[in-house]
Amino acid sequence: AGAVLLGGLNMDEFAYGFTTENTHYGPTRNPHDTGRIAGGSSGGSGAAIAAGQVPLSLGSDTNGSIRVPASLCGVWGLKPTFGRLSRRGTYPFVHSIDHLGPLADSVEGLALAYDAMQGPDPLDPGCSASRIQPSVPVLSQGIAGLRIGVLGGWFRDNAGPAARAAVDVAALTLGASEVVMWPDAEIGRAAAFVITASEGGCLHLDDLRIRPQDFEPLSVDRFISGVLQPVAWYLRAQRFRRVYRDKVNALFRDWDILIAPATPI
Incomplete structure (x- = not known):
């Protein structure tokens, strides 16, 4: 390009x-x-x-x-x-x-x-x-006609003062006032972390066995814990993911943009 x-x-x-x-x-x-x-x-x-x-x-x-x-x-x-x-x-x-x-x-x-x-x-x-x-x-079309909401619940409750203030400024700028509840946010987050640890750990399993000392000290324990997770956890997380996708897709039938903090800080 x-x-x-x-x-x-x-x-x-x-x-x-x-x-x-x-x-x-x-x-x-x-x-x-x-x-x-x-x-x-x-x-x-x-x-x-x-x-x-x-x-x-x-x-x-x-x-x-x-x-x-x-x-x-x-x-x-x-x-x-x-x-x-x-x-x-x-x-x-x-x-x-x-x-x-x-x-x-x-x-x-x-x-x-x-x-x-x-x-x-x-x-x-x-x-x-x-x-x-x-x-x-x-x-060039701007945001005219877009349905914009603000995520509440888990996203609001777990955000610090600075993150909340940033969301409020963005919402005011974009003319968004209605609070929207995202379904099962905490369960979705947990499922994502289970999938991440399992797939990431298994990807590096051979090297973890042979030369674990070469890995980043800040992440090697998480890779190892992912390898040790029961397979049933991973399968349950992926099954939940399929159900969760349908719930989220349903939410976007009513909204085009949902505002939330990227981090709690």
Whole structure:
């Protein structure tokens, strides 16, 4: 698509973390305050944009790894629909959940990157065959006609004062006032963590047996615990996921956008 590759960026090892504290390469600092974290796991991607080093970057998102650094670094990030963008050429973490997506310094940059990455890929079995849906042409339409709500319940109750205030500002700006309850949020979160630990641990099982000392100390115990999880936990989590998908899809029959904090801080 004509992009110029500038280099690689720091991240949590194997994308397993939310802080980009990497023992091998050091932590990624937040450009707005180097005494604070940049978020993770794609912390380098968010920090590089916030520091003005690049206009856009790529990240991966399993349980927030694009959204968290985008939020904490004050940039734009997009976790697209699962399968919308090809994952070919990347190293997997949790195959049934992993997404690739762009981060950028503007909505326009985010849309340009997303459109350039769209399209079916026969070499990625998880990539959707859906037609390309360009996003750049619709930016000029603004938010007119969109049904926008604010997530309450679990999302509100577990957010700190700063996160709540940020949501309130976004809601006021977008003209959203109605509170929407997301079904079984805490169960969905737990199921995602079970799937993540199990798939991630099993992916690295051989290396965990042979050379566990080479793994990131901050994540190796979680990989091992994932391997030791009963298979029944994983199967139950995936079964719940199928039911949960239907509940969430039903919610979006009434809403186009739901506002929530990306992190509780």
